[in-house]
Amino acid sequence: MSENILEVKNLTKTYDGLEAVRDISFSIAPGEILGLLGPNGAGKTSTISMILGILEPTSGSITVFGKPLAEKRSDILSRMNFTATYTSLPGNLTVSQNLFIFALLYNVSDRKFRIEYLLKEFDLERFRDTKTGLLSSGELSRVNLAKAFLNEPALLLLDEPTASLDPSSADEVRQKIKNYQRARANVGILWTSHNMNEIETMCDRVLFISHGKILLAGDPKTLPGEYRKKNLEELFITVAREPLSLQ
Amino acid sequence: MIQISAIFLRQFLLIKRSFHRLLGIFYWSFLELLLWGFLTVYLNRIGEDRLSVVTVLIGTVILWNFLMRVQQGVGISFLEDVWSRNLMNLFASPLKLWQYIAGLVLVGTAGAFISVGVMALVAWFLFSYSFFQYGILMIPFIFILFFFGLGLGLYTTAMILRFGPSSELLAWSIPALIPPFSGVFYPVSTLPQWLQYVAFFLPSSHVFEGMRAALLTGTIDANSLIFASALAVIFSIGALFLLHRSYRYVLRHGHLTRFQTE
Numbered sequence: 282m283s284e285n286i287l288e289v290k291n292l293t294k295t296y297d298g299l300e301a302v303r304d305i306s307f308s309i310a311p312g313e314i315l316g317l318l319g320p321n322g323a324g325k326t327s328t329i330s331m332i333l334g335i336l337e338p339t340s341g342s343i344t345v346f347g348k349p350l351a352e353k354r355s356d357i358l359s360r361m362n363f364t365a366t367y368t369s370l371p372g373n374l375t376v377s378q379n380l381f382i383f384a385l386l387y388n389v390s391d392r393k394f395r396i397e398y399l400l401k402e403f404d405l406e407r408f409r410d411t412k413t414g415l416l417s418s419g420e421l422s423r424v425n426l427a428k429a430f431l432n433e434p435a436l437l438l439l440d441e442p443t444a445s446l447d448p449s450s451a452d453e454v455r456q457k458i459k460n461y462q463r464a465r466a467n468v469g470i471l472w473t474s475h476n477m478n479e480i481e482t483m484c485d486r487v488l489f490i491s492h493g494k495i496l497l498a499g500d501p502k503t504l505p506g507e508y509r510k511k512n513l514e515e516l517f518i519t520v521a522r523e524p525l526s527l528q
Numbered sequence: 529m530i531q532i533s534a535i536f537l538r539q540f541l542l543i544k545r546s547f548h549r550l551l552g553i554f555y556w557s558f559l560e561l562l563l564w565g566f567l568t569v570y571l572n573r574i575g576e577d578r579l580s581v582v583t584v585l586i587g588t589v590i591l592w593n594f595l596m597r598v599q600q601g602v603g604i605s606f607l608e609d610v611w612s613r614n615l616m617n618l619f620a621s622p623l624k625l626w627q628y629i630a631g632l633v634l635v636g637t638a639g640a641f642i643s644v645g646v647m648a649l650v651a652w653f654l655f656s657y658s659f660f661q662y663g664i665l666m667i668p669f670i671f672i673l674f675f676f677g678l679g680l681g682l683y684t685t686a687m688i689l690r691f692g693p694s695s696e697l698l699a700w701s702i703p704a705l706i707p708p709f710s711g712v713f714y715p716v717s718t719l720p721q722w723l724q725y726v727a728f729f730l731p732s733s734h735v736f737e738g739m740r741a742a743l744l745t746g747t748i749d750a751n752s753l754i755f756a757s758a759l760a761v762i763f764s765i766g767a768l769f770l771l772h773r774s775y776r777y778v779l780r781h782g783h784l785t786r787f788q789t790e
Contacts, residue, residue: 294782296781296782326785327782330782330784330785333620334619334620335616335619335620335779335782335784335785336779336782336784336785337776337779337780355622355623355624356622358620358621358622359622363620365616367616367785368613368614368616368617369612369613369614369617370612370614370617371538371542371608371609371612371614372612373542373545373546373612374538374541374542374545378541381537382534382537382538382541383534383617383621385530385531385533385534385537386531386534386618386621386622386623387621387622388530388531388622428617
C-alpha cells in the first residue's frame, strides 16, 4: 500500500483558551478527494491554515508526503498549492505577471509554457494583460485556480474553489480538477464547499466538522442514509443545528 | 535565489506600471532638496563667509533621504503585500521569511541608490554642490545610514506584522522621532544636554556630525564612525530578531488571516 499524501494526527488549535480544532485525525490517500465539511466557524479554515503551514498547531502533527510539515515546510509547500476565497492576488499586476511571480516562488520549470497552458486551460487568455484588480469575482477565481495548478501540486487544498463561479463555469472547473487528478494517480485533494451536490459529485470521502471536532466520516453517497437523512444537505443542516443528535 | 528575485520583480513591476509610485521615489526628495538648497543659497548670501558651513545642509539632506528611502523601501514594499492581501499567498508558498526579507531589502536598496543618485545630480546642476566631495568618507556614511535605515524598515515591518494593518500609523510615527535628534539640519550641540545623550545612541547623528566636522576642520573622529557602524549593525540585527519574533507570533495566533480581512 502506498503512503498517504497527508496524515493529520491529533491536531488541536487553541486561541486564548478557545479550542478551534479539537484533536482531529485524518488522512488523504493518493488519488483521493476528501471533502471537509462543516458550518461557519467549525474549524475548517484553521485546519487548512495549519496544513498550509501558516498557523502553528497547539498540539498534534501534520505529515505531508511522509515528511513532517514543521521541519520540512519549504520542501513540502513546493509540492502543494491552494486556493481560497479569502485570499487575493495583487490587483495592480496583470494576470500573466501574477502567474509569473508565483511560478518563480514555486520554482516552476518551463514557466512560460506552463503559464500559457494554464491561461488556455482556465479560459484566461484574453485577460493575460488585464490587471487582476479589474477582473470579476468569477474571473479572479479562475486566476486563483490557475495559480494553484502552477507547480502541478501533488496535494491541493481547495477552499470553496467554485464559490464565485456561475453554474456553467463551476461545472467546467470541477471537470478540469477531476481531469487533473485522474491524469496523475498520486494527487490528493482536500476540498471544502457549501455546495453539497458538488461534494457528492467530487469527493470520495467526507469529514463533517462541528465545533472543531470530527463528527462524521464516510462516503458522501451512503453517509446520509446511514443517519436516516435524505441527502448530504439534510445531513449538513443536522450537523449545523443539532450536532448532538448525531453523536 | 529565485524566490528573492520573485519578490523583487513583484515590486519592480508594481513601480514600473504605476506613475504615482515612480514619482513617489523622487518627488518628496526633490522637493526637500529644492527647499533646503535654496535656503542654503540664501543663508550663504546674507551670512557671507560666516555661514558658509550651511552648505553642509545639502549633503545632510541627501543622506537623510538615503536613510529614509532604505527604511520606506522595506516598509512600503511590505505594506504593498498587506494592502493587496497577498501575504497568505506568499507565506503559504515555499518562500522562506529570510528570502522575503532579502527581497524587500533589495527593493529598498535599489530605490535608495537611485533616489540618492538623482538628488546628487540635481544638487550638482542647481547648486554646484558635489555630493562626492567627502571622498572615501562616503563609504562609512552610507554604510551606517544603510544599516540604520534597514533596521528602521525591519522594525516598522515587525510592528505592522505583530499588531496588524491598523498599527500602520504607530509604526510610521516612531521612526519619525529620529530626525530631530540626529543633527540633520542643526548640530547636536544645539540640543539640551540630556537629549545629546539620546543623540549619541543614534547612529545617524554620528554621520551628520561627521559631515559637519569634515567640512569645518577637514578631519573626522574615526572612533565615532566605528561606534556608529557597530550601533547600526546591532540595531539591524535587533530589528531582524524582532521581525522573526513577530512572524512566529503571527503563526502561533493565526493572525496572517487577519491581513486578509482588516
